[in-house]
Amino acid sequence: MYVLRVLTTHPVRLLLTLAGIALCVVLILFILGVYNGVATGSVEYVRQTPADIWVLQANTKNIMRGTSVLPEEYCTELRRDTRIASVTAVLLFLASIEVDNHEATVLLTGYVPGAAGGPPRITSGREVRGDGEIVLDRAFAAKYGVSVGRRVRIHGDSLTVVGLSSGTNAFVTQYAFVTLPFEQSIVALPGLASFFIIKLRNRSEADAVMRDIEREFPNRFSLHAHEPFLDNNIREVEAGILPLFFAIALIGGVVLAIILSLILSVNILERRRDFAIMTLIGSPTGYLRRVVVVQAFVIAVAAECFGLLALKPLLLLIETISPEVSAMVTLGHIVMISIAVIVISTLSGLLASRRVRRISTSEVFA
Amino acid sequence: MIPADPHRPTVLLRGVTKRFVSHGNEYPALTDVDLAAYPGQLQLLLGPSGSGKTTLFTIAAGFVSPTAGSVALFGNELHGLGPRMLQRLRAMRIGFVFQTFLLIEAFTAAENIDLQLRFAGIRGSGIRERSLEALDLVGIPQLAGKRPNELSHGERQRVAIARSMAIDADLLIADEPTASLGTEQGAAIIRLLHSCATEHGKCVLVASHDLRLRAFADVIHTMENGRITGTEQGGAR
Numbered sequence: 120m121y122v123l124r125v126l127t128t129h130p131v132r133l134l135l136t137l138a139g140i141a142l143c144v145v146l147i148l149f150i151l152g153v154y155n156g157v158a159t160g161s162v163e164y165v166r167q168t169p170a171d172i173w174v175l176q177a178n179t180k181n182i183m184r185g186t187s188v189l190p191e192e193y194c195t196e197l198r199r200d201t202r203i204a205s206v207t208a209v210l211l212f213l214a215s216i217e218v219d220n221h222e223a224t225v226l227l228t229g230y231v232p233g234a235a236g237g238p239p240r241i242t243s244g245r246e247v248r249g250d251g252e253i254v255l256d257r258a259f260a261a262k263y264g265v266s267v268g269r270r271v272r273i274h275g276d277s278l279t280v281v282g283l284s285s286g287t288n289a290f291v292t293q294y295a296f297v298t299l300p301f302e303q304s305i306v307a308l309p310g311l312a313s314f315f316i317i318k319l320r321n322r323s324e325a326d327a328v329m330r331d332i333e334r335e336f337p338n339r340f341s342l343h344a345h346e347p348f349l350d351n352n353i354r355e356v357e358a359g360i361l362p363l364f365f366a367i368a369l370i371g372g373v374v375l376a377i378i379l380s381l382i383l384s385v386n387i388l389e390r391r392r393d394f395a396i397m398t399l400i401g402s403p404t405g406y407l408r409r410v411v412v413v414q415a416f417v418i419a420v421a422a423e424c425f426g427l428l429a430l431k432p433l434l435l436l437i438e439t440i441s442p443e444v445s446a447m448v449t450l451g452h453i454v455m456i457s458i459a460v461i462v463i464s465t466l467s468g469l470l471a472s473r474r475v476r477r478i479s480t481s482e483v484f485a
Numbered sequence: 486m487i488p489a490d491p492h493r494p495t496v497l498l499r500g501v502t503k504r505f506v507s508h509g510n511e512y513p514a515l516t517d518v519d520l521a522a523y524p525g526q527l528q529l530l531l532g533p534s535g536s537g538k539t540t541l542f543t544i545a546a547g548f549v550s551p552t553a554g555s556v557a558l559f560g561n562e563l564h565g566l567g568p569r570m571l572q573r574l575r576a577m578r579i580g581f582v583f584q585t586f587l588l589i590e591a592f593t594a595a596e597n598i599d600l601q602l603r604f605a606g607i608r609g610s611g612i613r614e615r616s617l618e619a620l621d622l623v624g625i626p627q628l629a630g631k632r633p634n635e636l637s638h639g640e641r642q643r644v645a646i647a648r649s650m651a652i653d654a655d656l657l658i659a660d661e662p663t664a665s666l667g668t669e670q671g672a673a674i675i676r677l678l679h680s681c682a683t684e685h686g687k688c689v690l691v692a693s694h695d696l697r698l699r700a701f702a703d704v705i706h707t708m709e710n711g712r713i714t715g716t717e718q719g720g721a722r
Contacts, residue, residue: 121600124591396587399548400648401576401604403569480548483587484539484660 122414125390136382137422143375144426145433147368148456152434152446154364156290160445161356163286164228164294165349167239171325172317173348174206174332175341181348182211182314183355191299191312193336202328204320208312209236210302216295217272218263225259225295227273229302235316238296243267244282250301251276256293257283261442273297274305288445376463383415383471387478394475395482408472415468419460427453493560494521495656495688496545501554503540503711514540515711518554522690524655527682527701529719530692532708538692540711542658545690546579547571559655576604580649580687582678584661586641588633594620594644595629598651605652619651620644623677639670646677650685657681659691663698675701 126133161183165173174197176187189208197206207230214227230236232247242257244267253273255265260283265271269280278297287294303309319325329342343351387394394407434446503515515537522528530538543549544556547563556563558574566574581587588597598616607615620626623643633641642662649657659678663671679701681687691698699705702719 121589121591128591393589393591396589397600397604399546399575399581399587400601401572401574401579403572403604406604481543483583483585484543 121393121410122417125386125393126414126417136378136418137425139378140375140419140422141426141429143371143378144423144456144460145430147371147375147459148426148430148448148452149433149437149446150364150368150371151452151456152448153290153444154368155447155449155452156288156445157364158353158356159447160286161289162349162352164239164289165352167286168316169235169318170316170345170348171319171322172329172332173343173345174315174317175313175343177338177341179341180343181351181355183352185355187313187341189312189314189340191303191310193340194312194315196336197315197317197332200328200331202320202324204318205234206318207231207234207236207316208299209314209316210299210306210311211313212302212306213292214273214295214305218265221263223259223263224292225255226289226292227302227305228294228296229299230296231299235318238282238284238294239286240284241282242285244280247281247296247298250298250304251278252281252297253278254282254284254296255280256287256295257285258288258442258445259293259295276301276305288443290443290445293443372459372463375460376467379415379419379464379467380470382418383411383467384474386414387411387471387474391478392483394478395480398478399480399483404476407475408469411472411475412465412468415464415471416461419464423457423460492523494523494557495559496520496522496690497557498541498545499555499557501541501544501551501556503537503544503549504552513711515544515551518711518713520545520706520713522656522688522704524688525682525686526703527679527689527691527719528704528706529698529702530690530706530708531694531696531699532692533694536708537711538708539660541708542660542690542692546575546581546658573606576601577606577652578655580646580652580654580657582642582645582649582657582659582662584664586633586638586645586665588641588644590633593630593632594625594636594640594647597633597644598648601648602651607652615651616647619647622650623647637670638665639667639673642666642670642674643677646674646681649687650681655687657687657689659689659693661693661695662691663693663695671695672697 165182176189179185179187191208194206194208197203210229212227213224216223216225237246238254247254253271265280267280267282270277271280303311319328325344332340332342397407430448437444498518498520501515501518504511504513518541532538544551559578592600595613595616598619599612602612602615617626617629620629623646625640625643628636628640662678663674666674675698678689678691682689700720705717705719706713707715
């Protein structure tokens with residue numbers, strides 16, 4: 120009761136305090152959400168592609184930051200294995216795209232329409248059916264104000280946007296899908312692919328098929344079953360920009376702890392007369408320390424609730440301003456931050472409560 | 486804990502000396518003070534500022550240890566009591582009535598008393614009942630829900646006295662209890678403190694410049710430069 124009375128004595132200060140901590144909570148959750156969004160979005164294309172075996176150039180383990188160039192004709196040779204249901208060539212490279220008068224970069228993905236390697240999900244419109252058509256990532260489209268039916272230009276060629284896709288936002292760039300021949304025509308090197316996607320008749324035969332391909336084409340390919348290949352790509356993403364997000368989230372946590380400690384210290388200094396009176400009339404030291412810790416806890420929990428309430432509108436706002444920034448805040452994040460806030464508030468409270476012991480009753484003796 | 490016994494001094498100071506050290510220099514605050522205060526007595530300490538009255542109270546309540554001499558409260562030598570025991574002693578048996586009232590501003594009158602009762606180890610719904618009874622005893626039951634800043638100085642002092650009465654404190658330490666009050670309010674507080682001693686059998690130690698208190702005191706000590714320079718019977722005798 121004392122805690123609530125003291126906190127509500129200065130409502131403006133309380134609101135500022137709650138706003139400061141809530142912003143820290145939102146910041147941490149947002150950074151973690153972006154981390155998750157980037158980590159998930161960057162590999163979503165790989166995750167969703169229905170591949171049993173990924174075939175890349177020798178010594179290339181991922182498509183995130185690995186270069187892979189293969190002659191498309193290998194597809195024909197690989198298809199000879201009767202255990203293989205299909206082999207699809209995909210060509211992938213960064214290309215400039217002109218939208219109205221803006222120039223942007225996309226991860227241009229050339230694939231065979233209807234086969235594997237295309238957009239994981241179409242959110243509006245349809246897949247490409249032939250040259251002169253393109254499917255754009257919906258975040259990219261939102262950012263540049265492009266809708267289905269509009270035209271964009273790549274290397275002087277005009278393409279019609281026939282669909283928008285999701286699961287194709289890799290944060291630093293977004294996937295765009297065209298036909299394989301169109302993309303090959305852009306690089307002026309027909310017959311090239313970045314990788315092949317193999318679908319098997321029986322998935323359990325992946326290891327045996329990979330062994331046989333390696334035996335037949337020694338040191339020519341880098342072969343990966345789907346799950347290990349996905350892991351390779353995730354590892355590659357996590358080794359890149361993602362540690363930075365964790366560092367920022369950590370800094371947010373430290374700022375949160377500092378704000379809490381400062382607020383509590385100021386509060387103790389301001390209320391030292393109360394603490395001296397309580398000591399005088401027989402308060403156990405534990406009670407006073409508990410008051411400070413509970414105060415920290417109440418502030419932190421209230422601020423966290425404010426933060427969580429503010430999170431959704433804030434994410435929507437950021438999505439409107441920067442559609443390519445995909446923050447995926449999960450329940451796990453919220454639980455994790457809740458626990459962290461409770462720990463931080465308790466520790467801050469305990470640290471601040473040490474000041475209580477230094478308050479002497481002589482301060483209230485006349 | 487030994488209960489209050491009319492023949493046993495509530496407070497007993499024997500040869501108490503207190504010297505404070507600051508920047509390597511010693512400053513005597515009390516020198517060889519002897520004092521015995523009994524249940525049912527109101528003892529008055531008279532003396533100018535800096536004469537040692539407040540230091541004597543801090544030592545009597547166990548907040549400060551004497552440099553020499555001994556202090557006994559309710560028959561217990563204080564030097565033998567640990568911090569927890571001292572805290573319990575203050576919470577359960579000592580009431581404080583100061584010039585500055587010592588009330589928590591964030592709490593109402595009743596809540597201020599509730600707090601002391603909780604520190605005294607009282608739990609449950611009886612707390613509020615006792616607080617209201619105490620406020621009734623000091624004549625302000627209608628002010629239970631008021632915060633200190635909504636009360637007059639005299640009313641605040643009554644709340645402080647009610648707080649002591651709620652725990653049925655055996656010892657009331659009052660430091661300049663009438664200093665912030667007007668003539669009428671001061672007189673009412675003096676009467677109230679006097680009734681604590683005479684009607685409720687409490688031991689009341691008062692430090693004051695207010696000479697009206699002489700008429701209500703059983704014993705009057707005059708202090709000067711940290712010494713008790715004179716002890717006489719008061720007007721209550």
